[in-house]
Amino acid sequence: MQAVYMAIPQVENMRRSMNTASGMRKALKEGRFMGKAPLGYRNSRDVNNRPVIEVVPEKASLVREAFELFATGMYDKEELRRKLKPKGLTLTKTCFAQMLRQPAYCGKIVVKAKDNEPELTVTAIHEPIIDETLYNKVQEQLKRRVKRKAKPKKLVAELPLRGNLICPDCGGNLTGSASKGSGGVYQYYHCQSPCRVRFRADVAHLHFEQWLRSLNIPSEIVALYLAILEDEFNALEKDRFKEIQVLKLQRDEKDKLLTEAALKLLKGEISYEILSRVDTSLRQEINALSMRIHDLEVQESGFKHYMRYGMTLLSDLSGYYTSAELDVKQKLVSSIFGGKLVYQNGNYRTNGQSEVMSLIANSKALLGGKKRGSSSEKAEEVGKVALPGIEPGSKV
Structure with a gap:
């Protein structure tokens, strides 16, 4: 009898535990978020005194901004976390990563598999902060970044165009290396395939800076x-x-x-x-x-701040490029031109087209016409000018 009396409380605790787990699983299947509300929501109760989560607008806007920015692919998790921290999104690295994977933000609840029941994804009863399309884009970016964990190539100050140049013969990416000669050590860009394209880096850099100067947008434009x-x-x-x-x-x-x-x-x-x-x-x-x-x-x-800075940059591309740090130089080149650069016979061209280059082409075509009419008339001409090719018309 003493053993029975000692066992009864344990059995009762097990029964309560099973009932609680069963009740929580049932609530999850109904679309209720159980546990502490994620950032952007707060725990509350409905009219039947059952648990629900409600949107907190000021925090929800930060969560939405985080998803939208990360979906662009322009930021990694840590860079984005630091960017949003001054605005009030104060999360640790782990919590920020968990936030980007939380399906509750798009109105979904995941019910994990148990016993013979498979894992389920149900529609939540709470109001979503983002739509499902944006959530899926973020998950794709997270998967891509896991695959990108290969060790990055070491940047070489003498080869700022490495990674942005392709071979004019085979179209493969050019690499760079140093070669020792009678006058010292020289840097070369060269192809890794049997086509054996090879040229001096300092000469290519000189022509590149001259080309940038030819692309400057006039002050009146x-x-x-x-x-x-x-x-x-x-x-x-x-x-x-x-x-x-x-x-x-x-x-x-x-x-x-x-x-x-x-x-x-x-x-x-x-x-x-x-x-x-x-x-x-x-x-x-x-x-x-x-x-x-x-x-x-x-x-x-x-x-005004960003546009004036951007336009000032386009009016003096060569100056900004020359004075920039190595990593900024590479970002500047990749963001301005619509594709890789091809260097051949002292000339540069691109194998793609970007909005920046289209702007430059339109600006030069507009300036080449007669200067007449009001600024609004000139504005109409900006959209009418036919886009020339991105290759320069004359040899640098």
Whole structure:
């Protein structure tokens, strides 16, 4: 009997544990997020006192920004985490990585496999912060970055174009190496295939800087583009302000409806069940409106700073390139030109086309015509000029 009495509490604890696990699994299958709410949400209770999570607009906008930026492929996890930290997204490396893999943000709940039941993915009852398409893009980027863990090549200061040059004969990537001669050590770019293309790096660099100088955008074209873009930006700012005002009016209307519903309940005109359904629906709409308002209000308007910097850079490409650090030089070359560079007989050309090169081509074609009419007329011409090839017209 003593053994039985000692065993009863243990059996009771096991029964409670099994019931709790079963209840949590049932809740997960219903689409309820169990446990501590992820960043961007807070734990709450519905009208039936059952656990739910609700969106926190100010944090949700940061989560959405993190997903959108990472989906572009321009940032790794640590770089993006540090970029968003000053804005309020304070997470450790591990937590940030877990956030990017959390399916709850796109309105999905994963129910893990147990016993004979397979793993399930169900639609959550809470409001998603991002859509499923964006979530899938982020997962693809995470998979790609796992595959990219190969050791990067060591950068050589004397070979800044390595990685951006291809062979003019076979189209393969050119590498670089040093060769010792009678006058000292010289750096060469060369092909690794049997075509044996090889040329002095210092000569190629001299021609490259001369080519960059020939691509500079004239100051009058820079001023024209800035004026056009500034007008467009100011128009967008007005539209943004109007949209915020409209959204705030809509939110106020929803708040008013909530108050009216509560008064009708007090007067006995509606039942508590009807109020609960109305309350849940209206609060979801209010949260969505608040999130959109917050996103519009916190949008940075650094247009003038970035555009003037970018246009200044394009008006003195060779100067920026010459004074830049090695890693910046390589990023500058890869971002400006639409593909790899081909160097042959003292000339450079690209095997692709980029928006920057199109801008330069349009600018030079526009400047080559007659200078007449207003700036708005010239603006129309910018879009009408036929794009010439990216190869330079004359030998450098």
